[in-house]
Amino acid sequence: MAKETNFLTEFPTLPVELIRAFKKTTDASYKAFSREYGDYIESFFNPLLKFLVFWEKLLVGTPWPIIIGVVCVFAFYGTRSYKIVIGIIISFFFVGYMGMWNDMMESMGFIIVATIMAIAFGIPLGIWMAKSNRAQAIITPILDFMQTLPPFVYLIPVVMLLGIGKIPGLISVIVYAIPPMIRLTNLGIREVDHEILEAADSFGATPWQKLTQVQFPLALPTIFAGVNQTIMMALAMVIIASMIGVKGLGQEVLRAITNQYFTLGMLNGLAIVILAIVFDRISQAYGKRIQKHRSGDAI
């Protein structure tokens, strides 16, 4: 009787030694792998590092009035709204005046590079997923896994492999931010009206002509929603990635947490919110411009 209660209240586990051995061997073999191939992998990512450094230098090195001017031109071309442009000028001045300009530029460069990489890999993967049901069956659970796994957990293997620094940070941000890009590209292409595809077929279009002339352009508004989501996720991850050595606003937030500097944390947090709003408004505006032909008015 006593034995049974024991069985029910305490979950039957593997012997402690066995679990320890399992963890040890797995970690050891992974460490051995990273010791063996770590340098090789690092040099593989070297071009990416150069690309990232180029952007950071460009943004930090360019005089601030030019940066504000360029962002405003982009914003105005997308939104055609003076309110948003004035809002951007005021908030960027606030960030700069509070001494966070360089940090914000570093974060901005980081996000731009992460977004470009996510688009470059996400769109082809999304197209492949839309074209093949088998690809969809394989990729969907991987994306689910990537999106639900706590981001702190996949920092660990990246750090073990590549150490602390910009590249492991960038990789973890891309991995975290790419799922919506892939998903929404897939969705956008699969949503294209069946009859329009049939029309393209009836004129003898090749698969490539169908993709470039019909499917991709019609999926573009959905794909742009994916770009927007990816930027937002990259912004969120930039803070977490500061734990493994990514500089910028996130590093200051991390410093504020470890030292309990409330004001420092708030200010940098605010700067991140400003960056998020600017990116969001501009990318959404471009998404809407693409859909202009869909409205019936403007005759």
Next chain:
Amino acid sequence: MPSNKIEIKNLYKIFGPNPSSLIEKVNSGVGKDELLEEYRHVLGLNKINLNIADHSLQVIMGLSGSGKSTLIRHINRLIEPTSGEMIVDGQDVLTLSQKELLEFRKNKTAMVFQKFALLPHKTVLQNVSFGLFIKQVEQGEAEKKSMHWIDRVGLLGYEHRYPQQLSGGMQQRVGLARALANDPDILLMDEAFSALDPLIRKDMQDILLELQLELKKTVVFITHDLDEALKLGDNIAILKDGSMDQEGNAVDILLDPKTEYVKKFVEDVNRSRVLKAKNIMQDPSKISKELLAGQTMKVKSEDVIEKFIDKVVVEKPNLLEVTDNNGLSIGYLTSERLSQILRK
């Protein structure tokens, strides 16, 4: 005797996981409902045989689910049949390789769709030149050709608009121009006018007939509307549950419906608007001497009954004399027969 442009031979289409094994069953008389219930397969087309003459306007008619849209998609092989032959210009389309099929679609056929199926992100001009773009025709030439057809369907001045900025009727004109710009031998029209308002629909029918008079394409026109079928069709095929019910010209179908299904269709048709004097005239030998000797009223052979019925009511002739364009008598029509036909 005009040659056949399209010959459809023993065409079967069964939808489901294992269709070819069920052809025997369908051949031995298993119907659409039974096939669905017992074997979980849908009978799309059941042994269709149809010859479509060159330069003719063939209407395929049936209610929804009768297989008419499935049938038209076999002509350019958007749907693969379960078995059968689809011979266009002496060549079985079903034996073409993928590459040959694309060439066939580029050069021989063009399709007009019920819901227009225009590309919303392209302008009217870009839509109309889409087929030419696919064929990689040089842009200047493609635009010149496209503008010609935009003009022909009456959309000049709209070429830089987007489809969503146009009304339904105008959108379908774009669809028609897009198909014609490709200069196909065969024009496939899948319920092309069904989504339009009655007035616009009549306009489009008139445009099609006018163009056909000049272009003499082979047109396959799908509709569920008998009035439309009778107005447009040189030849009409009626489908029911995937099988051919009756095939013939408008007069055959109207005056001699072979099945209950066709009879039901024909019941509500306004015959006086469809039948022409020449369709119902009789041979003089069948008419009594007394009538021939009496007064007659002259009617033109190409006129529909509606055109002369008011005069018949006023003048009350016993006999109508049908004359051709030169005024020569080619046949007679007794008022008894006329009233019989109008009574149904």
